[in-house]
């Protein structure tokens with residue numbers, strides 16, 4: 001059933017330019033997916049609601065407390081794959097259907113949740129819906145976030161029918177969650193190497209995003225002698241290289257510059273400013289130390305070109321270890337599936353400091369994610385949903 005559900009949304013938000021899917025919070029594609037989710041949830045007899053931060057909930061039984069909650073997200077990165085997020089949502093719907101077909105009667109409330117803006121693809125802060133829910137980001141800071149067109153999160157939320165004044169920490173909604181389990185496509189090749197279709201998540205490594213703004217002097221590409229230039233593209237390029245070299249020198253660290261925006265952006269124009277975004281992740285949690293080293297290299301390169309650089313943190317998360325007791329329960333139900341650490345961030349990791357949380361990963365034979373090649377075999381997709389149904393049935397006893 002899960003593959004059939006994913007097939008239903010196979011044409012929603014396809015990105016004809018980049019390839020893959022571009023589904024960003026509150027855009028046309030993501031709103032269509034929200035409608036799709038709510039229709040399926042209602043067809044399953046679940047009571048649906050949208051919380052004050054734009055997260056969707058579908059309830060089997062009363063709305064908490066001590067609910068078993070599962071779910072994921074429906075937004076994507078620009079040009080992302082079909083599985084990152086929607087697999088967890090479709091599997092949750094399929095698991096509820098399986099439990100109904102088994103005649104299971106949950107002994108406690110069960111909910112499926114769809115978190116808003118997990119990728120931060122539109123407003124820059126990943127897991128925005130779960131961060132707002134838990135208070136990990138303040139309401140005012142979230143309201144002021146802007147997308148690439150200058151529209152604020154408050155404006156976009158209002159456009160989607162939310163009250164921007166009610167955005168923010170939601171202890172009532174958080175307090176309903178007893179335990180949370182998110183199923184997700186694996187985003188590396190860990191399960192391929194282990195020869196297993198499913199794993200239980202162990203840790204999520206510390207990660208964050210920093211915006212570097214280099215400022216120089218916009219000028220003519222032909223008429224300006226090299227010695228007269230203050231070209232911010234040079235320190236930006238040096239920073240890309242420095243990030244890679246500094247990360248390579250730290251144990252298992254990752255540093256990525258996946259987005260760089262020169263202004264004004266003309267082929268025959270020396271840029272006046274260049275903005276780039278650094279995504280840094282370090283298992284031992286020393287992300288800020290790595291970024292400070294990269295920022296140091298950026299300052300040196302900027303000064304050498306007569307430019308300046310401003311560095312701003314946009315988000316940061318510590319390393320998270322999922323609840324040991326819940327992991328053991330999942331391992332017991334699933335008969336000794338392996339445990340797997342990940343370098344990818346998830347809403348489950350945002351919830352983990354507040355409620356027992358855990359994850360299930362489904363094998364991705366390409367080992368590729370955040371790209372159109374992301375994949376899961378249909379047989380593994382169904383195995384994942386069956387594993388989730390078994391876990392939910394056990395936890396709802």
Ligand code: GLV
Nearest residue numbers: 119343344345346
């Ligand atoms: C989300 O997938 C992230 O780790 O960036």
Ligand code: MN
Nearest residue numbers: 077084119370
């Ligand atoms: Mn992702």
Ligand code: MN
Nearest residue numbers: 084085118184
């Ligand atoms: Mn995801």
